Amino acid sequence: MEGKTSLFLLSWFLTISLVFSECPNGCTCPTSTQVDCSGAAITEVSDFIPENTKTLQIFNSRVTELTDSPFQNLSVLVILRIERNELSQISSGAFDSLVNLRYLSLSNNRLQELPHGLFKNLERLTTLLVANNQLSQIHPTVFTPLKNLIDLQLWGNNLKFIPQGIFDQMHSLLKLNLGKNSLTSIPANSFEKLAKLQALRLYENKLREIPEGAFARLGDLTELGLHHNQVRRLPAELFSNNQNLQKLFLSNNLISALPRGIFANLPELSRLTLFGNAFGKITVGVFGPMQKLKELWLYDNQLLTLPNNVFSNLTQLQLLSLSRNKIHSISSNAFNGLNELLELSLHTNALTNLEEEVFSGLPKLQNISLQNNKLKSLPRKLFRKLSGLKNIQLQNNSLGKLPPGFFEPLEHLNEVKLYDNPWRCDAGIHFLKRWILLNQLKLGNSSQVVCSDPPLLRGQPISDLNDDPSSLGTAATTINADSAVPEDIETPGSTTSYSQSSGNPMDETSPLLLFGTTTEEIESSFVTKSSSLPSPEDGRKRGLWGLTSLQSGVVIAVIVLCCLALLCTLIVCGLYKRKKSSHVELRMKQPNEA
Numbered sequence: 001m002e003g004k005t006s007l008f009l010l011s012w013f014l015t016i017s018l019v020f021s022e023c024p025n026g027c028t029c030p031t032s033t034q035v036d037c038s039g040a041a042i043t044e045v046s047d048f049i050p051e052n053t054k055t056l057q058i059f060n061s062r063v064t065e066l067t068d069s070p071f072q073n074l075s076v077l078v079i080l081r082i083e084r085n086e087l088s089q090i091s092s093g094a095f096d097s098l099v100n101l102r103y104l105s106l107s108n109n110r111l112q113e114l115p116h117g118l119f120k121n122l123e124r125l126t127t128l129l130v131a132n133n134q135l136s137q138i139h140p141t142v143f144t145p146l147k148n149l150i151d152l153q154l155w156g157n158n159l160k161f162i163p164q165g166i167f168d169q170m171h172s173l174l175k176l177n178l179g180k181n182s183l184t185s186i187p188a189n190s191f192e193k194l195a196k197l198q199a200l201r202l203y204e205n206k207l208r209e210i211p212e213g214a215f216a217r218l219g220d221l222t223e224l225g226l227h228h229n230q231v232r233r234l235p236a237e238l239f240s241n242n243q244n245l246q247k248l249f250l251s252n253n254l255i256s257a258l259p260r261g262i263f264a265n266l267p268e269l270s271r272l273t274l275f276g277n278a279f280g281k282i283t284v285g286v287f288g289p290m291q292k293l294k295e296l297w298l299y300d301n302q303l304l305t306l307p308n309n310v311f312s313n314l315t316q317l318q319l320l321s322l323s324r325n326k327i328h329s330i331s332s333n334a335f336n337g338l339n340e341l342l343e344l345s346l347h348t349n350a351l352t353n354l355e356e357e358v359f360s361g362l363p364k365l366q367n368i369s370l371q372n373n374k375l376k377s378l379p380r381k382l383f384r385k386l387s388g389l390k391n392i393q394l395q396n397n398s399l400g401k402l403p404p405g406f407f408e409p410l411e412h413l414n415e416v417k418l419y420d421n422p423w424r425c426d427a428g429i430h431f432l433k434r435w436i437l438l439n440q441l442k443l444g445n446s447s448q449v450v451c452s453d454p455p456l457l458r459g460q461p462i463s464d465l466n467d468d469p470s471s472l473g474t475a476a477t478t479i480n481a482d483s484a485v486p487e488d489i490e491t492p493g494s495t496t497s498y499s500q501s502s503g504n505p506m507d508e509t510s511p512l513l514l515f516g517t518t519t520e521e522i523e524s525s526f527v528t529k530s531s532s533l534p535s536p537e538d539g540r541k542r543g544l545w546g547l548t549s550l551q552s553g554v555v556i557a558v559i560v561l562c563c564l565a566l567l568c569t570l571i572v573c574g575l576y577k578r579k580k581s582s583h584v585e586l587r588m589k590q591p592n593e594a
């Protein structure tokens with residue numbers, strides 16, 4: 001029994017050691033056909049790689065050279081990956097026996113050239129990766145044998161030009177990546193034989209122009225990356241044969257104009273980046289119908305205006321970014337057709353005003369950013385048809401006031417930013433103050449929304465002002481104050497201070513404190529804050545509320561009339577309600593009346 005067991009163990013041991021003896025020194029062999037020689041200890045390719053090896057990989061090692069010998073008998077090798085080594089020399093016959101190789105990666109090495117004839121027997125190769133090396137040129141015929149290549153990655157080298165005809169035999173190529181090189185131009189016929197090409201990446205080069213017809217034979221192209229180059233001009237017909245294009249990246253170039261019709265025939269486009277260029281305008285007819293385009297990025301250009309209907313073919317667009325341009329005017333119908341738009345970004349432009357109807361064709365809009373413009377005022381009905389609006393950014397503009405009822409149609413509002421505007425805290429601020437008090441949470445920190453004018457109120461949070469319009473309490477104060485500031489009083493130090501005129505805000509003679517205004521509110525009101533008292537000079541130049549005497553006169557007259565009307569209404573109401581319900585009357589009573 002014991003002898004049998006030890007015999008079994010011995011034979012088992014022999015089998016194992018036999019298998020492992022096949023594995024080269026310092027390497028591991030996960031299966032009998034896979035060899036992995038990775039790690040810093042490896043400095044050259046072993047001469048003892050088993051002939052039946054199908055996969056050989058050497059990662060993160062210090063191999064500097066490939067000679068002919070180690071690969072000589074590896075005719076069944078399918079995958080060879082020598083990545084992240086220090087490879088700088090390859091013998092031109094190194095791969096001669098690898099007639100079954102399908103996948104070859106030499107990425108992340110220090111290759112400066114690919115010797116002529118290197119790939120002469122690799123007819124079956126489908127993937128060739130030589131990314132992140134130091135190739136500065138490629139021999140015009142080195143790729144000629146690679147008739148079955150599907151994926152060629154040459155990005156991250158130092159290629160300065162594409163030799164004539166270099167890709168002409170690659171009839172099966174689907175992906176070609178030439179990004180991150182130093183290409184300054186591409187021959188017009190470079191890609192003309194790549195009839196099956198689906199992805200062409202030319203980003204991060206130094207391309208100055210793209211020749212007419214460069215992509216004319218690429219009818220199957222779905223992705224084209226031309227971003228981060230120095231292209232100034234695009235031929236109008238450049239994409240006219242690329243009806244299957246889904247992604248087109250043109251951002252970060254120097255393109256100064258988009259010719260009419262350039263995107264007219266791209267019905268499958270779902271991604272288009274145009275930001276970081278130099279367009280001064282977009283003309284009508286640039287964008288054809290694109291049912292799949294959801295986002296359009298146009299920020300960081302030089303746009304000055306937006307003409308009517310310019311986006312009207314982009315009926316499925318959800319996001320339109322036009323920020324950081326120089327837009328000073330937008331035609332009323334510029335956004336026509338954007339029925340699905342959810343987010344519109346117009347911040348950091350030069351807008352001073354907006355047409356009332358400009359957003360009326362955006363029924364689904366949720367977010368709009370208008371900050372960092374020079375908007376002085378906004379039409380009352382600007383957002384009238386945008387009942388789904390959730391997020392409005394209006395900070396850092398030149399807004400002195402907003403029209404009453406401005407936010408009224410907006411039932412779903414979540415966030416409104418209003419700070420960094422020169423709010424004018426005169427009688428017209430009532431609406432805004434009331435709205436702020438009712439919607440503090442939507443403003444984030446409402447105490448950042450402060451008055452800029454009149455000077456004595458500068459820095460005062462609007463929400464702290466005592467001007468609840470439902471009470472008109474401050475209107476009464478205004479009467480007192482203004483009547484105490486006759487225009488002709490010029491004596492310095494004359495008693496034109498607000499604390500005096502409003503010294504008794506609880507004045508029994510003011511019938512208008514009836515609703516809701518509590519003693520506390522009045523005491524915290526701006527009129528009693530000594531820190532914000534004006535200098536006599538301020539008082540002389542501009543009356544209370546910063547009005548001229550003529551304006552003051554009109555205001556007073558209007559207010560007196562209003563007061564009278566309100567008083568009458570009150571009396572009538574009071575009589576009527578007393579009859580109807582004594583409960584209501586209790587609520588109307590002023591605490592200090594009780």
Ligand SMILES: *[C@@H]1O[C@H](CO)[C@@H](O)[C@H](O)[C@H]1NC(C)=O
Pocket residue numbers: 047069070072073
């Ligand atoms: C390749 O095979 C030949 C004959 O089968 C043999 O003589 C030679 O030593 C082998 N070379 C290597 C590197 O294993």
Ligand SMILES: *[C@@H]1O[C@H](CO)[C@@H](O)[C@H](O)[C@H]1NC(C)=O
Pocket residue numbers: 264265284285286287288289309310311312313
């Ligand atoms: C919409 O697309 C059609 C077809 O490409 C084009 O003729 C028309 O000019 C485009 N309209 C606009 C406003 O760009």
Ligand SMILES: *[C@@H]1O[C@H](CO)[C@@H](O)[C@H](O)[C@H]1NC(C)=O
Pocket residue numbers: 342343366367391
């Ligand atoms: C609107 O803005 C909010 C807050 O910034 C964001 O979370 C949300 O995703 C935006 N909605 C759309 C449709 O862009």
Ligand SMILES: *[C@@H]1O[C@H](CO)[C@@H](O)[C@H](O)[C@H]1NC(C)=O
Pocket residue numbers: 348349371372373374396
């Ligand atoms: C306010 O907007 C101007 C442009 O109108 C911009 O230059 C400035 O940086 C903005 N300020 C802040 C704090 O964003």
Ligand SMILES: *[C@@H]1O[C@H](CO)[C@@H](O)[C@H](O)[C@H]1NC(C)=O
Pocket residue numbers: 445447448
């Ligand atoms: C609100 O803003 C004011 C003024 O900028 C600041 O003093 C205060 O700390 C802020 N409060 C909060 C909760 O951020």
